[in-house]
Amino acid sequence: MKISNLHYITTTAAAAELACRGGVRWVQLRVKNLPAAEWRQRALDAQAVCRHHGATLILNDNPALAREIGADGVHLGKQDMPPAEARALLGPGFLIGGTANTFADIEGLVAAGVDYVGLGPFRFTTTKEKLSPILGLASYTEILGQCRAAGFTVPIIGIGGVGLADVPALRATGLHGVAVSGAIGGAADPRAAARLFVGELIANQVVETI
Incomplete structure (x- = not known):
């Protein structure tokens, strides 16, 4: 399955619906500290939205639930289940993404066979607890250069306080x-904000080296 160049992170199906109406086709549902039954219901609701719009649904840090409902995959943070363990649980038919903050993190994730890497944070963000050191543009340039030199082909997604500009x-x-997340979900018109991101990414297509 192709990895989208625009990932939308949200906590609710309602927000996912607005983003998908604006052209988002990859939704990561990030839910923390909720009872299992409520987590499952939110996942099912988001799954219904994604199926309606032909979007990919990724569950954050819940491989067992992803397998149970047939979500498209999971995203695993640095403190979550190891990707290799998740792959053993889920099998080859599920997407697995992992979080990285350094080139060494990416090396480990590539060795574990992840399908994509979320590299960040780009800048400070309030939507994630226990934030890793801020990278900024210079660190992205350095790390992506190291990835090219190492011959890595895994898609790498920039995350953390990213704005349209x-x-x-x-x-x-x-x-x-x-x-x-907030750049779409927190906008006055999330659907319009999503459209702007989709358009900007199309306008800035580059030859894929990573």
Whole structure:
């Protein structure tokens, strides 16, 4: 399955619906500290939205639930289940993404066979707890250069406080795409914001080296 160049991270199906109406075709449902039954219902609701719009649904840190409902995959943070363990649980038919903050992190994720890497944070963001050190554009450039030198082909997604105006410079580093949350979900018109991101990413297509 092709990895989208625009990942939308949200906590609700309602927000996913608005983003998908604006052209988003990859939704990561990030739910923390909720009872299992409520987590499952949110996942089912988001799955219904994604199926209606032909979008990919990724569950954050819940391989067992992804397998149970038939989601498209999971995204695993650095403190979550190891990707190799998730792959053993899920099998080859599910997408597995992992979080990285350094080139060494990416090396480990590539060795574990992830399908994509979320590299960040680009800048400070309030949508994630226990934030890793801020990277900024210079670190993205350095790390993506190391990835090219190592021959890595895994798609790498920039994440963490990414705004619309950041897309051209981030794509120029060799990133496959970006992941956003507040820049779409917190906009006055999330559907319009999603359309702008989709258009900006199309306008800034680059030769994929990562």
